[in-house]
Ligand code: HEM
Ligand code: SF4
């Protein structure tokens with residue numbers, strides 16, 4: 310199929326940037342969205358132009374790098390997929406596709422479609438861990454009994470790949486789905502209890518410091534999240550934060 | 558605790574708490590107003606009680622005023638902060654694909670409710686305060702002393718069609734506000750389990766029926782007199 314692409318081009322962090330229109334031809338419906346971008350970049354390079362910079366790594370939906378806002382939705386129109394898993398069969402011949410970077414003050418653009426998501430790393434560093442000795446005497450994983458439901462819910466929360474689609478989709482640029490998932494994956498398990506109070510307080514403080522907006526429960530994040538992270542995780546984080554604040 | 562109140566999640570809690578308070582208040586307000594349709598005498602007596610009882614006037618009324626003011630001031634503060642959290646807007650954004658119109662436009666429905674509230678205060682609250690506390694007439698009686706004034710005043714207010722229309726529009730916005738707000742407030746305070754999900758239907762019914770009830774009362778008095 311033949312497509313018209315409207316893509317955000319920005320030379321660097323300081324550049325103002327603008328939307329630029331391109332045509333791509335002979336795109337197979339079996340291609341992934343990133344493969345279609347590869348075709349475009351090959352065209353651009355052959356003509357001596359600058360290829361469109363975009364993030365990607367695993368190309369199988371696990372690293373969370375591929376960040377594109379496609380036709381007004383993070384990771385495009387399909388559900389439960391990242392941009393690298395999005396197939397071109399979701400589009401029709403002759404379509405115009407608008408492609409923008411994930412937009413949030415806390416995700417500044419580095420170049421074209423590449424954004425800096427290290428604000429997520431700093432939130433993780435503020436509390437998204439448990440302190441255990443790993444010096445040789447590793448404990449058997451089954452030594453601590455864990456409720457099956459809690460284990461399942463913790464696993465679900467832990468599937469968050471930190472892609473930032475929740476922030477990009479949120480009209481408030483709120484990071485609460487991401488932070489809710491990261492708080493929950495520990496809050497649900499006995500290993501997470503020891504540092505629970507500090508964890509949620511520090512992670513929320515860092516989240517606020519990074520300049521993410523305030524959640525108003527629109528639920529856009531849950532719909533656009535490629536891993537189906539549930540809003541229940543935000544509710545859990547709110548409860549955790551409330552009780553942690555009372556404990557002081 | 559000051560850290561809590563200045564945090565994003567703390568603000569969510571206080572926003573939701575003020576909203577819970579307002580939702581209970583409106584239920585109470587509706588219960589009294591519907592009396593004006595069912596029994597003007599009971600309406601008069603209840604209004605007089607609410608208007609002169611010191612606990613209501615000096616206890617609940619200031620809490621209500623604070624609740625309303627806090628809710629809309631914080632609503633605007635959060636809206637500005639949230640807008641600032643995205644410096645450059647999307648050229649193309651498909652909000653309808655992942656969220657309801659109501660949830661994305663709380664500031665607009667809320668803003669229209671605020672306009673309505675200002676008019677409502679000018680219509681009812683200021684004249685009440687003027688009669689009772691400035692002119693010092695706590696009797697609640699008509700000028701000729703023949704019975705209570707509340708019912709007469711209410712009916713009189715709903716004579717002009719423009720005011721009835723304005724009330725109807727105001728309550729449509731309240732309905733839109735609550736269609737998202739009711740369940741949103743539970744999520745904000747961290748209540749999102751199977752019991753709260755079971756309340757969703759009730760919340761939608763509340764959000765539609767209570768405003769419809771107020772609209773009914775306004776129309777009833779307009780067309781019945
Ligand atoms: C006076 C004008 C009002 C304004 C400007 C206003 C504004 C807002 C805004 C911007 C929000 C979203 C904030 C957030 O979710 O964090 C909100 C939430 C809400 N409002 Fe209002 N509002 C007003 C009046 C009311 C009234 C009269 C009621 C109830 C009878 C009400 C009930 C709610 C509820 C239930 C929520 C959801 C709270 C939450 O998500 O935690 N609002 N309001
Ligand atoms: S919660 Fe979902 S959308 Fe947000 S960062 Fe994690 S995987 Fe991505």
Ligand code: FES
Nearest residue numbers: 368372373375393
């Ligand atoms: S490139 Fe790894 S998730 Fe898309």
